[in-house]
Amino acid sequence: MIGRRQILTAIGTIPIFLLHKAMAQQDDESSSFADDAPPQLTGNADFAGVWVPIGDGGIVAAGPPPEIPKAYVDLYSEIVFSNANEPGNYFATALDTSFPTLVNNAGAGNPNADLKAFSDIAAENLCSKFWDIYMAPPDRVEWPTSLNLLEYITYIAVFLNETGGTFSRGAERYNSNNPALVHPGISYLFDKFQPEGKDWWKQSYNAPPNMTCGELFVSDHFNRMHAKKPLGPQLHMSNDAVWNGVAYPKGQYPTSGKQAEMGYILACDFFKFRGRGLIQTTWRSNYKRLVVYIQTYNGDSDLVLKFKSKWPADQFTSDEVCTISSDEDWNELFSDPQLEIPVAAVKLHAVDNGYLPLSNDHSVINSTAAGSIIAFGDRLGGRGYGARLRRRVFYICKALGTDLPT
Known part of the structure; x- marks a missing residue:
């Protein structure tokens, strides 16, 4: 049996101003915009679950997504990344290219792949920074600190699609304050x-x-x-x-x-409590989970520690904190250059909704059962999202191939 490869190196320093700019919230009226098209019709996720179809909602089925071949599932399940830049370093060694370049090439000129490209070097840096925090040792035993290659690809396909390739997404925007609109502003x-x-x-x-x-x-x-x-x-x-x-x-x-x-x-x-971050964390129930994380935080983010002091667990329940907190508080927390809260939101959602880990069984991966890519996508982005996600994952896998060292 092939042993798992643990890939460990340190991430390079990313300019803080670049991360802060990329994660900044967009609440001013000039940048406000909301599309009346349900995301399901455009191939995007409905993270908040607020769009409900009447009948089939006018969705035209695109046919079943390609299956992920067994050779890919077997190999990719054995390649484990446990620190930020490891995918990039690994692929540079194995393929003489970077992972972002490979993804961009996989989607270029191929509408069937339905893949967004990394937009620029800032997006690549944000990707590395995100995974550096994601894979850091946590003080919560139930939280993952590593991902295998197939799980990594699956998350990348989600994040690129939902951010348009920027690997950054601020607060959910709303309509311009135009009185001629049926639903102006907030x-x-x-x-x-x-x-x-x-x-x-x-x-x-x-x-x-x-x-x-x-x-x-x-x-x-x-x-x-x-x-x-x-x-x-x-x-x-x-x-x-x-x-x-x-x-x-x-x-x-x-x-x-x-x-x-x-x-x-x-x-x-x-x-x-509108959407924020890479998976647009929405609703009091999800922010309440983040409050518990903040109140029990033992890390080194000055910003999170500031809010831990502001909302002490011996004085406020998590529900009370949700009531007294402000929009400005959450904008500040999700704009943290250290990305502690955006990463925590992704991890908490996966734990609460049970879509990780992915199965290492080819038949399960290509089913709709727990441990499949379709279940991952549907639990994360709403019913129907998983099929599109598996298509995107397939084309990244196809570009990678199986001639990879373990």
Whole structure:
């Protein structure tokens, strides 16, 4: 039996300004934009699970994805990466090329591959930095610190597709504050609606597992922290049923998303718990898991330690922290140049949803069962995403081949 190869070297230093710029949040109105096309129709992930089809949603089946050949599954399951730049170093030695170059070549001029390319050297650096943090020894025994080659390829295919090749994604954006739009500004996040001409419903973020604005407006914890913000004096303790609904009162209240104009509303779950990071972490339930991570953190990130001190576990439950936290808090945490929170979000999602590890059995990998690539994709990006993901993984595997050292 072929033994596993542990590939260990140190990552090169990546300029902090480059990482910070790449991970910065994009909340200003000039960069705000939300597409009314369900991501399932464009081959992207619905990480938040907010798009619900009417019937089949108009999806035209592309046929079953290619199977990953047994030779690939057997070999790639035995090649294990346990530190950041190891894939790059490994492929440079084995193939005289870099992994990003190989992926870019695999997708170039091949629409069947449906692969996004690494956009530039900044994306390659961010990729290396992400895996350096991912594979660092954690203080949580259930968290993975290594990936085999097939798992690595699968994650890469997700991240490249969902970031357009940049390996960076900030906070979920919303519509421009144009009153001519049906869902201007932040009302896009609050509203439940069916886009014109689409057989889909987009669900509201002002709904479980988030707390509604109406629930928060009468919360003592929420008001002690946020009632002095703009619109707080008017809205705190409000019992207007609209704030428990799924249609934002855009004729009565601003939709700009500007803290100076509507900070009290923006402290609510529908806004502050929108998607962030590489897998667009969404909903109070997922942010609550990150709060627990922060409150029990034993690493060396000054930023995470600052918030551990701000939200001590002996004074606040994780649910209370979710209530008192702000949009600015989460923007800052997800913009950490050390990437502690973006990486933790990816790991927590995998642990909670059970899509890792991938099986080393060829028949399972190509099925829809637990341990398959389709199950990985569907649990991460929504039903139907896994089939597209396996297609992307197949073409990267095909480019790599099996003439690799173990």
